Structures are given as structure tokens and as C-alpha cells.
Amino acid sequence: MKIGFVGLGIMGRPMALNLKNGGHDLLVPERASLTAEIRAAATVLADATAVAAGSDVVILMVPDTGDVERALFGAGGVAAGLKNGSLVIDMSSISPVATKEFAKKINALGCDYVDAPVSGGEVGAKAASLTIMVGGPDAAFARAKPLFDLMGKNITHIGAENGTGQTCKVANQIIVALNIQAAAEALVFAARAGADPAKVREALMGGFASSRVLEVHAERMIKGTFNPGFRIRLHQKDLNLALTAARELGLSLPNTAIAQQMFTSVAAHGGADLDHSALVKAIEILGDFSLQDKT
């Protein structure tokens, strides 16, 4: 199958190469930043319009809502080149609300649209073990499924409505942020009260407090090593999606709002590019006490 791929960054590169290794032809738009490996694996065309014109499926993997909008509908964008009956798969993490609009516009061109954001990071992208959360009609999902199988493992069709994949990703980012804050408040409390946070984490791992965040992120907090991983800057973007959509929906998400403020505090202290487990620094700053003092 001829697959156009727009957005060949840290995530997009290994995802595109896994499709190529699965036997598909890659078409990509010219960018100064294209790596030699991608240039060797793909046909490089002038712009996304030309890519769309030559492809059966176009996949997007770009940073934010505005980037998807420009890639689809901007000058030299995908929409201008799409053949009738093509499939657009947006694997970026963006606004569920904007996704519905984008899907409508693409549908109006006689094309299918699925939103399919991922989690699992660079490691999951390379290992083709991404979690993929998919929104879109059954038939469109069925078309995309063999491609998802080349890029991920835990693939869930959340709903037939576009945007439900993005909604699921936002829910994921809410839980991860709040589980990080849970671990941060608990460990700072324990250390300040005179207990060894490493022992506390160890004791809690088997019980109801156990989580992937307690396993992975709490260990980073205890060691004080915050090289990313997933940057605070990006998690701020995702919580902004959550809080903006929640406001539109008339929902109040008090702990999500607080977690966003904690990220803002860490960013204010120069930590926007640290791993998101560095949220613990905001709790430390509030209490004028460092977890490292204890461990």
C-alpha cells in the first residue's frame, strides 16, 4: 500500500520505518530535517499535497492541534491532494473537539478519517508496541487496523465517533498526571515525617496503591533523576486540552487543574524540559523540603 507520512520526528520516524518494514511504500514531504535513513526508505515529494495525491493512506504525527490543521488544510497541505476514497489517520495527540471538525472536512472530500493517538513513547514506537486509541467509523477502523498492527500492540477501537480516540488519550494524560501527583504528595509527606521514601515505595508496591507511576516515576523522584522521558512542557499541553475541553463540556476537574498549576510552578523554576515526574519539585517547593534531604 502507498502510505503518505507527515511528521517524521522522534515518534514518527520509527513508526514510518515499521510500516516500510511491513512491506508498504512510504511517501514523505521534503523537509530539511529528514534523516538519511528516512530519505533512503521513502520517496520524498515536494509537499504534503503531492504526498496525498500519490497515497492511499495519509498518516499524520505532529505536535499539536494547530500543526494538524496546517498539515491538512494549510498551503501545500494534505487536503488539496487527497484522492477520493483515501484514508487519513491522525496519530498526533490533539483536541478532541477540533478533531471532529477536521474529520467532517475530510469526509466532505469523500475520504475516511480516524483519530488514533498513541502512548508508549519513543521506546514503544521503536519496538512497535505502542498503545493506540482509535476513534472513527467501523469500516475506517478496519482499513487502518493492519497498519496499526505494524506500529502497536494494545489497539482499542474506542468508538465510532471521531474524537473518541483523542478523548481517551486525554483521559490517559489526566490519570498519569494525577497518579504522579499522588506519588509526589505521598513520598514528600513520608520523607518529611521521617520515613525513608524508598522503603515506603517498596512497601506500597504490592497493594492498592500500586501503579505503573509508582513503579517508574516514583523511582525517578527518589533518585532525583529527571532526564526525559516525557517532558513537562508536553504534559502541560495535554492538560490544557483536558481543561479547555472540560470547560466547554461544563465539567469541573479540580485535581487536574491543580496538577496543571504544579507543572506551571516547576516550569517557572526552569523545569519545563524535565521529565513529568519532576512535578514532585512543586510539592517540595511548597513545603520548602527536598526528598533528596532524606534519601
Add this chain to the structure above:
Amino acid sequence: MKIGFVGLGIMGRPMALNLKNGGHDLLVPERASLTAEIRAAATVLADATAVAAGSDVVILMVPDTGDVERALFGAGGVAAGLKNGSLVIDMSSISPVATKEFAKKINALGCDYVDAPVSGGEVGAKAASLTIMVGGPDAAFARAKPLFDLMGKNITHIGAENGTGQTCKVANQIIVALNIQAAAEALVFAARAGADPAKVREALMGGFASSRVLEVHAERMIKGTFNPGFRIRLHQKDLNLALTAARELGLSLPNTAIAQQMFTSVAAHGGADLDHSALVKAIEILGDFSLQDKT
């Protein structure tokens, strides 16, 4: 060994019976509420003073800080009967700060003290699979360890200072409450945005958002079945311990404080005796939207 056991409620009964089945002699103070099974298994004495006088080890399993204080130092209490060299083990979940005082007073009588709160609930108590978090000197922990092995599985000596076991339990309750709120905010958001919360939970189970709470409590939220389990009333008590101690320690725990307010809201709507997963009702009330509308 002769073991005095004070507090033979839902948790204390199976714990005491597991000690009896392990070959120890049980001594308990007379209470109208003693079950026939406990009366058959134990020697019933007039009060806790008599129990302490006849025992090598005295175990407490009562609801709150004030109950421990009365059981130890009130009229007919443990302290008045303790033999020099006895060991007191408090397995209740109470204030880490008060625990330090209680331990000092017991030590002054020539006795050892360990604080050893548990998690795992009635199920864990019956199956002798409790998680036990222990604070106290190495020698006292070594004395208590064979008894813990008859009641639990995941036994961690948190620190040599009394109170560190209680501190660990408080940390556990902080994480469980905040992970519950994380799941609640994420699922209500997802459902309100038009996604099926059961599908969302399923998609998130394999990734960084996964936790025991997402497994167990989120399922209760989706089904809307809130029979306890662990009651909101008791989790309120535990978060009160956290917030009171945090204030004394000069720590700010913003999401713990919010979670406590959410529990208070559910209690205000008549839910104090529901399972703590019913915290989701507070998020539903705030947004005037029910998870059940969607599922």
C-alpha cells in the same frame, strides 16, 4: 506464646484467629460484642489490664487514635498491666505523631513498642495476606516478625523510629485516594465527551495509566456499584491524619486536600458509608452529569 489481643472487630477477629491457628494462646478482654468463635478460641479476662498482665505480647487493632490511647492508658487499660519486657504491637491505623508519644510512654515501662498498620482489608485479614508496614527498633521488629508472618505476606520494616509504619500507611491512603480521583476525573471527562468509559478503561489498562485502582475501583465507578469495600467515612479519617500531620510538618498537599473535600461532598449527599470509589459522585455532582448516563 501468650498473646493479648485488644480490638476484635471485622479485622481483629480473623487476625487473632490466625495467631491462634499458628499455635499461640489468645487472651482477650471481656466485651458484650465478642463472638462465640472468639470466646471458644481465647481466654476471656475482665479487662485489658488483666490481659496485659497475663501476656508476653499485646496487639491492638482498634479504629482510631483516641481508641488506642484509651486502650493503652485509660481505666482498665493495657499499660497498667504490662509486665517488664513485654512487647506492644499497635496494628490500628492512627496518627504517626501520637504514635511516637505512645511508644515513649510504653518504653518508659520497660517494654518494646512497634507500630504496624495494615492494608488489605477483611479479605487480606482472613487470608493472612495483609500488607504490614512496621515502625520500631530492629530488636522489637525481630520479636514481632514471626507473628506478622501468621497474619500477612508483604511485611516491610520501614524504619527504626516509631511512627514510620503509621507514616507509610498514611502515604498509602494518600495515593489510593488520589488515584481514585484520577480515575474519576478521567472517566467522567471521557463519558461526557462522548466516549464509552468502559472502553477507555480497557484501553488504558496496559499503559502508564494502569494501577490497581484503575483495575478495581474504576470498574465499580463504571458499574455504579458502591457497596463497601472500604468506606468513605474511614478514608476521611485517614486523610484527616494526613492533612493534620502535614500541617504540623509545614507541608502543603493540595490534591490530598481536594480529595478530602470530594469525600465530604459525597458524605453530604448521604454517601459516607459507600465504598471510597464513590468519590466519583462528587465529580459527577460538580458537572451535573452521571457516568451511568453514558454506559
